[in-house]
Amino acid sequence: MERKLVERLFVGADEASVAALAALRCGGSHVVWEGTTASESLALIYGRRLRHARRRGIETKNLACAVELLGRHQQLVRLGQIRATDSSWTFMLFLTEDGGRLIACTGVRRTHV
Template sequence: MERHLLVRLLAGDDEASVAALAALLSGATHVVWDGTVPAEWHARTHTRRLRPTRRKGIETLGLERAVQLLVQHDQPVRLGQVTAADGAWIFMLFLTEDDGALVACTGVRRAGE
């Protein structure tokens, strides 16, 4: 996916999308993978990550919100990633099957950053 299209999709006002957009505009790398997966699969995976992430004190943005949005989304999603230029943050993007909209976004601070 071209950078300018991803910039347009990240125009939301939630904390994770705002941070992902700022990272992208500051030179972050990005990728959107081919193929789709049911949103509920990602919801289950990220639900399992909530507790250990909190227990370990790992800083996240929008993780709980992303899980809620994925649970509500009854269509497959494409997965994308934005990695901040300094490597401190990784943002996971969940896009509609046609890449027309952002379903959810979450960010995690990398250990040691």
């Protein structure tokens, strides 16, 4: 997906979306993968990641909210990712099946930069 199309997905003002958009506009890498995954599965996976991050003290942005939104979505989800140019943050994008709308965005600080 083209960079400009990814930028247009960000309409929310949550901390992760603002930071992901800034990373993208500063030259961060991005990808939106083909295929979809059930939102329920992603809610379980990212719920585990949330618990792991909390136990390890890993900084995240909007992860708890993303888990909640995925749990409520009940439809297929397309995934995307943005990496900050300095690799300090990785942002996951959870999109509608057609890639036309952002369901949730979360970020995790990378501990091994």
